[in-house]
Amino acid sequence: MNTTVLVVEDEPAIQELLATTLVRAGYDVQRATDANVAMDSLRNTLPDMILLDWMLPGRSGLAFARELRSNPRTKAVPIIMVTARVEENSKVIGLEHGVDDYITKPFSPRELLARIKAVLRRRAPHSTDDAVKIGSLVLDPVSHRVCAGDKSLQIGPTEFRLLHFLMTHPDRVYSRAQLLDQVWGDHVFLGERTVDVHIRRLRLALQPSNHDKLIRTVRGSGYILIIKSI
Numbered sequence: 140m141n142t143t144v145l146v147v148e149d150e151p152a153i154q155e156l157l158a159t160t161l162v163r164a165g166y167d168v169q170r171a172t173d174a175n176v177a178m179d180s181l182r183n184t185l186p187d188m189i190l191l192d193w194m195l196p197g198r199s200g201l202a203f204a205r206e207l208r209s210n211p212r213t214k215a216v217p218i219i220m221v222t223a224r225v226e227e228n229s230k231v232i233g234l235e236h237g238v239d240d241y242i243t244k245p246f247s248p249r250e251l252l253a254r255i256k257a258v259l260r261r262r263a264p265h266s267t268d269d270a271v272k273i274g275s276l277v278l279d280p281v282s283h284r285v286c287a288g289d290k291s292l293q294i295g296p297t298e299f300r301l302l303h304f305l306m307t308h309p310d311r312v313y314s315r316a317q318l319l320d321q322v323w324g325d326h327v328f329l330g331e332r333t334v335d336v337h338i339r340r341l342r343l344a345l346q347p348s349n350h351d352k353l354i355r356t357v358r359g360s361g362y363i364l365i366i367k368s369i
């Protein structure tokens with residue numbers, strides 16, 4: 140599954156520049172011209188990141204960022220604010236409202252991609268290509284392989300994404316709804332039992348090396364990957 144970025148920008152030339160740069164770098168792009176269109180898009184699918192223009196018609200980017208942060212469905216999605224303002228205080232105001240980073244127009248494609256990568260690495264490590272290691276268990280997003288020591292484990296694509304998310308967010312309980320949002324990218328069309336089915340498959344895939352013990356069921360809450368358990 141590609142990393143998806145929602146671009147919220149009303150100026151066609153800048154929206155096009157942002158979208159083209161992202162598509163060339165291998166991202167999937169969704170576009171919106173204002174906060175209302177963006178909200179419709181977010182109701183259908185959750186992106187991995189939002190690039191949000193500060194000056195939008197209607198609700199400002201800043202007001203929209205605040206709204207996204209107070210909405211349980213969208214509060215975890217990283218936001219990079221795109222701004223023409225260079226004043227230092229716009230940066231401070233943005234960061235106070237839960238914006239993860241900001242980029243000032245005009246920017247180079249290279250700078251944009253570097254910032255996106257840095258924020259994803261910090262906020263959504265399961266959206267980057269970095270290998271993850273817990274004990275002898277290693278997950279490599281580039282080769283799409285999971286190894287325990289020198290043994291390669293057979294794992295399906297959904298179980299791979301689920302394990303990637305859990306390994307990059309250890310020692311925290313996630314509800315089934317949160318896992319659907321984070322791993323499937325959309326909770327709208329899937330039931331929570333889907334999560335149980337794939338957790339069961341994931342544990343089976345991890346059994347040969349005893350790493351199935353990493354994943355615990357928390358009754359009434361969800362699932363957790365506990366690092367200490369190996």
Ligand code: CA
Binds near residue numbers: 148150192194195
């Ligand atoms: Ca604008």
